[in-house]
Amino acid sequence: MIDAEWLYWLCGLFFLVGAGFSYRRAQYGGAAFWALLGLSFCYSTFVVHKTAAAWPLGVAVIVIAGLAGFGALGKAEIATTSQAERINAANVLRGKLFVPALMIPLVALIFGTMLASVTVGGKPLLASGTATLTGLGVGAIVAGVVGLVMLRPAGGLKLSLPLTEGTRLLHSIGWAVVLPQMLAVLGLVFATSGVGTAVGTIVSGVLPKGSLLLAVIVYCLGMALFTIIMGNAFAAFPVMTAAVGWPVLIQGFHGNPAIVFAVGMLAGFCGTLCTPMAANFNIVPAVLLEMKDRYGPIKAQLPTAGPLLVCNIAIMYLMGF
Amino acid sequence: MVVLIGVALVVLGFALRLNPMLVVTVSGIVTALLGGLNPVAILDTFGTGFASNRSVTIYVITLPAIGLLERYGLQQQAARLIGKLRALTTGRLLAAYMLIRQGTSALGLTGMCGPAQTVRPLISPMALAAALRRHGELSDAQIERVKAFSASSDTVGLFFGEDIFLAVGSILLITSLVDSTYHLKLDPLQIAVWAIPTAVCAYLIHGARLLWLDRTLARTTVEVAAR
Numbered sequence A: 001m002i003d004a005e006w007l008y009w010l011c012g013l014f015f016l017v018g019a020g021f022s023y024r025r026a027q028y029g030g031a032a033f034w035a036l037l038g039l040s041f042c043y044s045t046f047v048v049h050k051t052a053a054a055w056p057l058g059v060a061v062i063v064i065a066g067l068a069g070f071g072a073l074g075k076a077e078i079a080t081t082s083q084a085e086r087i088n089a090a091n092v093l094r095g096k097l098f099v100p101a102l103m104i105p106l107v108a109l110i111f112g113t114m115l116a117s118v119t120v121g122g123k124p125l126l127a128s129g130t131a132t133l134t135g136l137g138v139g140a141i142v143a144g145v146v147g148l149v150m151l152r153p154a155g156g157l158k159l160s161l162p163l164t165e166g167t168r169l170l171h172s173i174g175w176a177v178v179l180p181q182m183l184a185v186l187g188l189v190f191a192t193s194g195v196g197t198a199v200g201t202i203v204s205g206v207l208p209k210g211s212l213l214l215a216v217i218v219y220c221l222g223m224a225l226f227t228i229i230m231g232n233a234f235a236a237f238p239v240m241t242a243a244v245g246w247p248v249l250i251q252g253f254h255g256n257p258a259i260v261f262a263v264g265m266l267a268g269f270c271g272t273l274c275t276p277m278a279a280n281f282n283i284v285p286a287v288l289l290e291m292k293d294r295y296g297p298i299k300a301q302l303p304t305a306g307p308l309l310v311c312n313i314a315i316m317y318l319m320g321f
Numbered sequence B: 001m002v003v004l005i006g007v008a009l010v011v012l013g014f015a016l017r018l019n020p021m022l023v024v025t026v027s028g029i030v031t032a033l034l035g036g037l038n039p040v041a042i043l044d045t046f047g048t049g050f051a052s053n054r055s056v057t058i059y060v061i062t063l064p065a066i067g068l069l070e071r072y073g074l075q076q077q078a079a080r081l082i083g084k085l086r087a088l089t090t091g092r093l094l095a096a097y098m099l100i101r102q103g104t105s106a107l108g109l110t111g112m113c114g115p116a117q118t119v120r121p122l123i124s125p126m127a128l129a130a131a132l133r134r135h136g137e138l139s140d141a142q143i144e145r146v147k148a149f150s151a152s153s154d155t156v157g158l159f160f161g162e163d164i165f166l167a168v169g170s171i172l173l174i175t176s177l178v179d180s181t182y183h184l185k186l187d188p189l190q191i192a193v194w195a196i197p198t199a200v201c202a203y204l205i206h207g208a209r210l211l212w213l214d215r216t217l218a219r220t221t222v223e224v225a226a227r
Helices: A005-024 A028-048 A055-069 A083-113 A131-151 A160-193 A195-206 A212-230 A233-252 A257-272 A284-288 A296-319 B004-015 B020-034 B039-052 B054-071 B074-087 B090-106 B115-135 B140-162 B169-182 B188-193 B196-226
Strands: none
Touching: A005 A028, A005 A131, A005 A160, A005 B054, A028 A055, A028 A160, A028 B039, A028 B054, A055 A160, A055 B020, A055 B039, A083 A131, A083 B054, A083 B074, A083 B188, A131 A160, A131 B054, A131 B188, A160 A195, A160 A233, A160 B004, A160 B020, A160 B039, A160 B054, A160 B169, A195 A233, A195 B004, A212 A233, A212 A257, A212 A296, A212 B004, A233 A257, A233 B004, A233 B169, A257 A296, A257 B140, A257 B169, A257 B188, A284 A296, A284 B115, A284 B140, A296 B140, A296 B196, B004 B020, B020 B039, B039 B054, B039 B169, B054 B074, B054 B169, B074 B090, B074 B115, B090 B115, B090 B140, B090 B196, B115 B140, B115 B196, B140 B196, B169 B188
């Protein structure tokens, strides 16, 4: 049975490459961050298999967060091609450029739909819930190889090229690369600490018993409102799911988890459209377009966000239960 | 009930725009302490949480391939294709761009278009030029309106397209969080499929409003001319 562990090791190694780039530029804070992140990805395998203690990893995670939080990463641009060189390359390659890019979703889809149910000797070939992830990893590798062969960079097929360009993107994302994972950790901490039960008690006191529609509205509206306040639907998700999504909608009303959670997240996205807190999506474009009114994009999005939130409530209510 | 102070800390921390990594870590530790966990148990929870939620970060595996393609002009090729929309009216141009943005995001190519890559250099100037061609001199309010809708066609397209792609942060966050916390076994594909109905609604609602922009521009131009 193939699980996703090899893929996590590959990610870990990629982070270590990123650490190497930082180290060569004498950015020791960044080097420490990426190295610790890479090692944690590999060490995690033993934690999952319960062959190593989890607490050292907990220490590492808090150090990683500290390095990110106190700005130890620094900023550095990795050299790449110029705008003019890119236009020239695009003139030659044209539509070919999209072929490797499309390999990633295509291979992931093949794994997720066809190979997910393949069994070898009575056992599933791919571990439950990991088929699409495995496909994504294979797809990314296929895309890299096809890209290298197809683009035939001058100077031969150098493996260092995708690694350098990948690290350039990795460093430009910076610590935000692990923020979603940290928010998922927070979700687990909330659940372990009893946040769900606490909010559940409040909600069951407020919600009239047995009103599914009202519960769906509370979940979707809560996702949107928390997202407006925090500027981030990812941060709202663990909170609202621990409070209403899991205890009320899934356990209480036996909803379909895939639909409830997918649509719940999208209800949060409606909130993102309305909030200046999500500055990179709503304020930065106004600045880029040299608009007089920084809130112009938000004002253009509000009349879409409202009806769309109603759509999400309807979709969840009608299809999720 | 006291554990809810930890939740309030997250909300407060994000609202005050403190560094999110610190907000998450500190409120996690505070919540766990209030929930009666001892320090070793807290570290264990952080450790097992990190280990079981690695799939959230797995999208980084696509960066080398995407970076390589960017090196050879992926964004520039996209820009060339978008330039072919030049002949359309403002509303139709933006509706067409939103479809491209939503479609490419659904295929995982979220970095191919964007406010810096396509909206500022291409979409906004093209939308303004189309409005000028059709309605003549534009008032400041009309210019602002066209720019605002240019930005929104990108943002709405991205938000409600990317969730159809399996390996985007939000999908992986959902599967990973509920699998590790509530012991379900959800595949990212199951979640992604259920992003499609909302994606269709988003395109219909915002697309209609983009098309309506042509009428609004015509009406406001007449009003200005009448004065």
